[in-house]
Amino acid sequence: MPLMYSPADLEAMTKVKRVWNPTGLLNPGKVLPTSKSCVEVGAAGKRDIGYKPHRIEQEGLAQRF
Amino acid sequence: MIDLAKTLEEIVGAEHLRADGEAGRYAVDGVAPGAVVFPGSVEEVSGVLAACHAAKAAVVPWGGGTSMGLGAVPPKVDVVLGLSRLNHVIDHEPGDMTSTVQAGMVLTDYQAYLGRHRQFLALDPPGADRATIGGILAANASGPRRLRYGTARDLLIGERVVHADGTVTKGGAKVVKNVTGYDMNKLYVGSLGTLGVIVEATFRLYPLPPAERTCLAPFPTAAKAREAIAKILDSPLVPSAVELLNEAAAAAVGRRAGLEPGKGAAVLAVAVASVPEAVAAQLETVQTLGRGAGGGPFQVLDGEAHDRFWGAVRDFAPGDGTTMVCKATVLIARVADAVWQGESIAAKQGLRVAVISEAGTGVVRYYFQAEGTDAAARLAAAVAPLRAFAAEAAGHLVVLQAPPQVKAAADVWGSVGDGFPLMRALKEQFDPERILNPGRFVGGL
Numbered sequence: 001m002p003l004m005y006s007p008a009d010l011e012a013m014t015k016v017k018r019v020w021n022p023t024g025l026l027n028p029g030k031v032l033p034t035s036k037s038c039v040e041v042g043a044a045g046k047r048d049i050g051y052k053p054h055r056i057e058q059e060g061l062a063q064r065f
Numbered sequence: 066m067i068d069l070a071k072t073l074e075e076i077v078g079a080e081h082l083r084a085d086g087e088a089g090r091y092a093v094d095g096v097a098p099g100a101v102v103f104p105g106s107v108e109e110v111s112g113v114l115a116a117c118h119a120a121k122a123a124v125v126p127w128g129g130g131t132s133m134g135l136g137a138v139p140p141k142v143d144v145v146l147g148l149s150r151l152n153h154v155i156d157h158e159p160g161d162m163t164s165t166v167q168a169g170m171v172l173t174d175y176q177a178y179l180g181r182h183r184q185f186l187a188l189d190p191p192g193a194d195r196a197t198i199g200g201i202l203a204a205n206a207s208g209p210r211r212l213r214y215g216t217a218r219d220l221l222i223g224e225r226v227v228h229a230d231g232t233v234t235k236g237g238a239k240v241v242k243n244v245t246g247y248d249m250n251k252l253y254v255g256s257l258g259t260l261g262v263i264v265e266a267t268f269r270l271y272p273l274p275p276a277e278r279t280c281l282a283p284f285p286t287a288a289k290a291r292e293a294i295a296k297i298l299d300s301p302l303v304p305s306a307v308e309l310l311n312e313a314a315a316a317a318v319g320r321r322a323g324l325e326p327g328k329g330a331a332v333l334a335v336a337v338a339s340v341p342e343a344v345a346a347q348l349e350t351v352q353t354l355g356r357g358a359g360g361g362p363f364q365v366l367d368g369e370a371h372d373r374f375w376g377a378v379r380d381f382a383p384g385d386g387t388t389m390v391c392k393a394t395v396l397i398a399r400v401a402d403a404v405w406q407g408e409s410i411a412a413k414q415g416l417r418v419a420v421i422s423e424a425g426t427g428v429v430r431y432y433f434q435a436e437g438t439d440a441a442a443r444l445a446a447a448v449a450p451l452r453a454f455a456a457e458a459a460g461h462l463v464v465l466q467a468p469p470q471v472k473a474a475a476d477v478w479g480s481v482g483d484g485f486p487l488m489r490a491l492k493e494q495f496d497p498e499r500i501l502n503p504g505r506f507v508g509g510l
Binding site: 005006008010015016018 | 226228232233234235236245246247249252487490491494495
C-alpha cells in the first residue's frame with residue numbers, strides 16, 4: 001500500500017477507519033498497513049533502526065518487498 | 066482577519082484577491098465573506114487552506130455558484146475559495162474513455178473539449194454553463210439523464226482533494242477498476258465541501274450518441290401518465306430520460322423553449338438516444354404505450370427544439386432568489402402521488418408550484434413561489450408536510466434553495482437517520498477545527 005499511496009492518502013483512509021472501527025477490532029491490519037502486517041511498512045521501520053538499502057535499490061534497479 | 070488577508074494575498078497575488086465591496090457578490094444566503102481568493106494551482110489552494118486553518122477562518126469553496134443555495138444559512142463566512150482558475154483538462158485518453166480535469170472547469174467547456182472526440186461526461190445538472198466539475202461533485206448535482214447513466218459516484222474514478230489543513234491527497238486512479246484500500250472518491254461526493262476541497266477529478270466517459278430525440282405528450286391526469294411510465298420502464302426500451310411535468314411546469318417550459326407541450330394535467334417527456342433507426346423505433350413504441358394509457362397527441366422533438374426543451378427542464382429554477390426549490394425522492398410507483406401532493410400542499414398554503422419529476426428514478430423537484438407579506442412563512446410551512454409525504458413514500462426531501470427567511474423557518478435537510486453520528490465523527494476526523502463550510506451541511510456540520 002505505501003508504494004501506491006502517500007502517507008497523507010493513507011492517513012485519510014485511517015481517519016475513515018477510526019470513525020467506523022475506533023478500537024481496531026474489525027479485521028486489524030487487513031486493509032490498512034501496520035508495521036506487523038505490511039512488509040513495506042515493516043521495511044520502513046527497519047530503515048529507521050539502521051537498515052541500509054542496497055546499491056541496486058538506490059539506483060532503482062530493484063525493489064525490496 | 067487583516068493579517069489573514071495579507072497572507073492570502075501573498076499566496077495568490079493581489080489581482081486574485083477580492084475584499085470589501087466586491088466580496089459581497091459572493092455572499093452565501095446573504096452572509097458576505099471578508100475576502101474572496103482565486104488560487105491558480107493546487108499548491109496555492111493548499112496554502113490558502115493552511116493559512117485559513119491556522120487562523121480558524123470559515124472557508125466556503127465556490128465553483129460556479131450554482132449550488133450555493135444548498136444548505137442551511139451559514140453562521141459565518143470568512144473566506145470564499147474560488148476554484149475558477151483551476152480550469153484545465155489535465156488528461157484525456159480517448160481510447161481508454163477516461164479523462165482528468167481540474168475542479169474549476171465549467172461543465173459545458175469540458176463537454177465541448179470531450180465532444181471533439183465524440184465523447185462526453187454523462188452528467189447534466191442545472192446551470193451547466195456555469196457549474197464547475199468540483200461544485201457538481203461536492204453538491205452531487207444531477208439531471209434527467211441519471212436514469213441512464215447514474216450520478217457522479219458512478220462516473221468518478223479518481224480524485225485529488227485538499228484537506229482542511231492544506232494536506233493534498235489522492236484517491237482512485239485512471240483505470241475504471243481500482244479497489245485498493247477504501248473508495249475515498251465517493252466520500253467527498255455530496256459532502257458539500259465539508260470534508261475537503263476537490264481540486265481534480267478523473268472520470269470514465271461515454272460516447273456521444275449519434276442521435277437523440279424526445280417525444281412529448283399531455284395526459285389527462287398524472288396517474289394516467291404514471292401508467293404509461295410503468296409500461297415504458299417495464300419494457301425493453303432504453304430511454305435516456307423520462308420526465309413528468311405538472312401543468313404549470315409544462316406551460317413554463319413550453320414558454321421558455323418556444324413550443325406547445327399540449328394541454329393536460331401532466332405532460333410526459335421521454336428521450337431516447339442511440340443510432341437514428343433505434344431512436345425512431347423506440348419512440349414509436351413509447352407513443353403506442355402512451356396512447357394505450359390515455360395520453361396524446363404526441364409530438365417528437367428533434368435538433369434545436371429538443372435541446373431547448375431539455376435546457377428549460379434542467380434550468381427550470383429561476384435565479385431570482387424568491388423561489389423555493391425542493392428535491393424529493395420517492396418510490397417510482399409514487400411519482401404521480403408526489404405531483405398531486407405538491408399541488409395539494411401548495412393550494413393549502415396559497416402557493417404556486419411547478420413540479421418536474423425524473424419519473425424513472427423517483428426524483429421529484431418542486432418549484433414553489435408565493436406573493437404577499439407572509440410569503441416566506443407560507444413557503445416554509447409547505448416543507449414539513451411534503452417531507453412527511455416523501456418519508457411515507459420511502460424517500461427524503463431536501464430544500465435545494467430558498468430565500469434565507471424561509472431557511473430560517475424550515476429545516477432544509479431533514480433527518481438523516483442513524484447515520485448522523487458517523488457523519489459527525491467523519492467531520493471531526495477530517496476537519497476538527499470546523500473551517501470547511503461550517504454550519505451549512507446536515508445537522509449543522
